[in-house]
Amino acid sequence: MFIRIVTLLSVLMLSVSAFAADNIWKIFEVKGKASIITEGGSRALSNEKSLLETVRKGNKIKTEAGGKVVVVSLKNRQAYELGDNSEAIVEEEQVRAIKGTVVIKKGFSLPKSSDGRMGGIVMRGAGNTRSCLKALSPLNTAVLDLTPLLRWENNCDGLTQVTITVLADERTVLTSETTETSFKIPAEVLKPGSRYMWMIDGGANFDMASGVFSIPTEAERNEALGKISEFNRESSEDVAAMIAYIYYLDGKGLNELTRLESDKLRKRFPDSEGLKELP
Numbered sequence: 001m002f003i004r005i006v007t008l009l010s011v012l013m014l015s016v017s018a019f020a021a022d023n024i025w026k027i028f029e030v031k032g033k034a035s036i037i038t039e040g041g042s043r044a045l046s047n048e049k050s051l052l053e054t055v056r057k058g059n060k061i062k063t064e065a066g067g068k069v070v071v072v073s074l075k076n077r078q079a080y081e082l083g084d085n086s087e088a089i090v091e092e093e094q095v096r097a098i099k100g101t102v103v104i105k106k107g108f109s110l111p112k113s114s115d116g117r118m119g120g121i122v123m124r125g126a127g128n129t130r131s132c133l134k135a136l137s138p139l140n141t142a143v144l145d146l147t148p149l150l151r152w153e154n155n156c157d158g159l160t161q162v163t164i165t166v167l168a169d170e171r172t173v174l175t176s177e178t179t180e181t182s183f184k185i186p187a188e189v190l191k192p193g194s195r196y197m198w199m200i201d202g203g204a205n206f207d208m209a210s211g212v213f214s215i216p217t218e219a220e221r222n223e224a225l226g227k228i229s230e231f232n233r234e235s236s237e238d239v240a241a242m243i244a245y246i247y248y249l250d251g252k253g254l255n256e257l258t259r260l261e262s263d264k265l266r267k268r269f270p271d272s273e274g275l276k277e278l279p
Contacts (some may be wrong), residue, residue: 023075023092026274029240032067036060045069047239052274056189057091060098062087065176070105070240071095079105079240088127094229105240132156133200138213141184142253144221144228147189150183152200152209163201193217216252224252239265250279 027050034045037060045053045061049071055061061069061082071090084089086100095102098192135155146276154162163264164183166174173196174189193216201208216224236248242265262278 025071025073025090027051027053027055028072028243029070033064034067034069035062043146048269049269051269051272052277057090059090081105133202133207133209135209135211138256141210141255142214142216144224147185148186150198152181154181154208156215159202159206165201167200180212190215192221246278
């Protein structure tokens with residue numbers, strides 16, 4: 001059976017606003033009692049409602065005993081932590097203490113772009129998403145596992161077995177058959193620094209579905225695995241670090257893991273409107 005496979009490589013370009021040269025500040029974490037003072041007056045800040053809220057030049061932030069606020073510049077990717085019983089003013093290039101303490105928070109790796117949104121390359125594979133066969137994962141994402149689990153839905157009447165084909169460019173690297181709706185790619189099949197398309201095919205009487213994923217180079221993969229291990233070990237309760245971590249994953253093209261971590265944070269703080277900006 002002749003199968004026409006189309007792969008599309010799309011570059012997502014950033015839309016640059018008229019104010020792209022200005023610095024944009026975002027709140028990454030709030031602990032204890034804190035408030036922001038703007039032209040409209042003073043109001044309370046909290047993780048529940050204020051995460052990723054935009055802070056403007058000239059705004060002031062105050063904390064009471066036990067309070068803390070982390071504000072991050074999306075222009076220079078610098079994070080400033082306002083300690084308790086402190087007051088600071090947001091300037092173009094820094095958050096400056098008026099009283100109390102403001103320290104630079106280390107270890108952030110945010111997107112390198114003027115407005116904080118991540119541009120990158122997304123690879124898309126052709127696939128009939130309305131078919132009775134539907135590819136679920138991995139789709140349009142980088143993966144770090146060299147033996148990833150392929151998952152799909154089979155809603156086809158009478159179809160009990162599908163053929164799985166994995167291609168690198170135009171070369172087939174794996175063909176197998178299964179009656180399940182998942183398949184773990186064996187070791188020694190996939191290589192770092194490569195892009196793959198996987199297809200599930202029900203035969204001549206059924207449509208097929210497909211997905212595309214990539215594996216970073218060995219150096220990139222080791223860096224990302226180290227970053228993930230570090231976060232899971234040290235920063236799982238640090239909200240500011242978690243937001244930075246999500247942007248890190250997004251910047252590495254780990255789209256599925258990015259969505260998973262973003263959803264966790266949104267569920268944790270469902271009233272924080274700013275979290276809608278997360279990848």
